[in-house]
Structures are given as C-alpha cells and as structure tokens.
Amino acid sequence: MAVLVGASSSALAQGQPALNSAVANANTIGVISGGADGTYIRIAADLANVLDGDDMRILPIIGRGSLQNLRDIMFLRGVDIGIVQMDAREQLKAENLQNYAVNKLRYIARLYNEEIHVLASREISDLRQLDGKKVNIDKNGSGTNLTARILFDKLGIKPEFTTFDQGSSYERLKAGEIQALIVQDPMNMGYLAVKTMLAHIAKETVEKVIDTGSKAVNKENMESAEIKALLTPDLKSYLDE
Numbered sequence: 001m002a003v004l005v006g007a008s009s010s011a012l013a014q015g016q017p018a019l020n021s022a023v024a025n026a027n028t029i030g031v032i033s034g035g036a037d038g039t040y041i042r043i044a045a046d047l048a049n050v051l052d053g054d055d056m057r058i059l060p061i062i063g064r065g066s067l068q069n070l071r072d073i074m075f076l077r078g079v080d081i082g083i084v085q086m087d088a089r090e091q092l093k094a095e096n097l098q099n100y101a102v103n104k105l106r107y108i109a110r111l112y113n114e115e116i117h118v119l120a121s122r123e124i125s126d127l128r129q130l131d132g133k134k135v136n137i138d139k140n141g142s143g144t145n146l147t148a149r150i151l152f153d154k155l156g157i158k159p160e161f162t163t164f165d166q167g168s169s170y171e172r173l174k175a176g177e178i179q180a181l182i183v184q185d186p187m188n189m190g191y192l193a194v195k196t197m198l199a200h201i202a203k204e205t206v207e208k209v210i211d212t213g214s215k216a217v218n219k220e221n222m223e224s225a226e227i228k229a230l231l232t233p234d235l236k237s238y239l240d241e
Contacts, residue, residue: 028057032069032082036062037165038142040083043111046194051201065141067091074104083193085114085143087150109200111193116147119173120180128157133179135159136169148182 031047034040044060052058061079063069066088072079074097092098124130130152137148140163152159162169162178172178199206 024057027055028059029080030059030061030078032061032063032072032076032079034063034065034069034083035139035142043083043193047197050194050198065139066143066146067141070101070105071097074101081108083111085147087147088143090150091146109197110206111196114143114147116144116151116182118180118182119170121173121176124180127155130159130180131157133159134162134177135180135182136162136164136172136178137182138166138169139163144182 031044033044041060041062044058048058048060059078063072063082066084069082069084070088070092073082089098089101092101118127120130124133135148135152138144144166145163149161159180164172164178169178173180196206
C-alpha cells in the first residue's frame with residue numbers, strides 16, 4: 001500500500017535529529033524537467049540514477065514546458081537548475097523578463113541540438129503546402145510548440161496550429177483531422193543529453209554541435225517499425241524490463 005506522508009508542524013517544533021534540514025538540503029539539487037510523458041523528465045531521472053548518492057541528492061521535478069521551466073528557475077523555491085530549449089528565450093522578451101533573466105539565469109552546459117520532425121499526410125510534399133492547414137505542435141509552453149511557432153514564422157508560413165498532446169495527435173493525423181504534426185526523437189535526445197552531461201561533469205571536451213538525427217515522415221511510412229519506434233518508443237527495451 002502506498003501513502004502520502006508529510007511533516008507535521010508539531011514534529012518540526014520539537015528537537016531536531018542529527019540529520020537536520022540544513023544538512024539534508026546542503027547538497028540537494030532540484031532539476032525541473034518536462035511533463036510526465038516527455039523527454040526531459042527521462043533525462044532528469046537518468047541524471048538522478050547516475051549522480052544521486054549520500055553526498056549529493058538529485059531531485060527530478062515534473063515541469064510544464066521550457067518556458068515555464070525558465071520562470072520556475074527564476075522564481076520557484078526548490079528549483080535550482082532546469083532543462084530547457086533555447087528557443088524559450090524568445091518568449092521571455094514578450095513577457096519583459098529578458099533583462100531579469102540575464103541577471104538571474106546562468107548557462108551550465110549544452111546537451112544536444114534538437115531536431116524536429118514534420119509528419120504530414122502523403123499529399124504534402126513541401127512545407128509551404130501547410131499554409132492554412134491544421135498542424136499540431138504539442139501543448140502550449142512545450143519546447144516543440146515554441147520552436148514550431150518560430151520556425152513557421154521565419155518561413156512566412158501560417159498554418160492553423162493545434163495543441164493536442166503528442167500521443168493523441170498521431171491518431172488524429174491518421175484520421176485526417178490534422179494535416180501534419182511536429183515531433184522529436186525522445187529516446188535519442190535523452191541518451192545524448194545524459195551522455196553529454198556526464199562528460200561535461202567529468203571536465204571532458206564535448207562537441208559544440210550534437211545531431212540527434214532527423215526523419216521525413218508521411219502517411220505512407222508512418223506505420224513502419226522505424227517511425228513507430230520514433231513516435232511510441234518501447235521503454236521496456238531501454239530499461240531492460
């Protein structure tokens with residue numbers, strides 16, 4: 001049986017044990033990541049599995065997208081570092097937080113370059129054909145959402161954006177409810193992120209540009225084993241379960 005446990009105020013008022021809160025928090029790092037079904041929470045969990053120990057605690061925290069992660073690092077108690085897409089910086093300008101962020105945030109390490117994948121119905125052969133079409137770009141505030149908006153804006157293409165979660169958007173593409181969706185490669189991104197972070201911690205030289213790969217996907221090949229592994233990876237095979 002699993003239960004939720006919290007510290008009572010009366011217990012806190014009594015004499016503290018040898019392991020007090022100051023000692024427990026001295027080397028504890030809160031890592032804000034992504035949603036429960038996203039890539040970043042897996043990266044944070046992998047970092048905790050490798051680095052967490054008696055001398056340092058790593059506490060992965062479920063986040064609400066790259067933009068909110070930046071806000072949380074700046075303002076939320078218990079959040080020390082975070083995993084974000086750099087495109088989220090663009091939105092800080094719109095919220096008049098850029099100058100504050102310059103003084104409050106510090107760059108730690110580059111993990112990898114994120115590739116995006118455009119999945120579309122078979123009749124779409126050029127991004128310009130998505131002008132006015134329904135394109136799913138993941139939930140508001142997510143890194144995929146922010147990057148897709150910037151990408152299409154710079155290309156001068158104006159799709160009708162939808163913000164369904166990635167799990168349901170695959171079925172909507174098959175059903176013809178949307179004409180395209182933007183996705184990323186979560187497993188390879190997670191692997192490269194942890195590998196690069198560990199190399200950085202060990203003071204090894206890491207590459208400035210790390211390619212996570214890209215795929216062109218349409219209705220014709222979206223049912224292939226390769227593309228299904230990209231959209232719905234088999235976590236058990238990675239976790240040796």
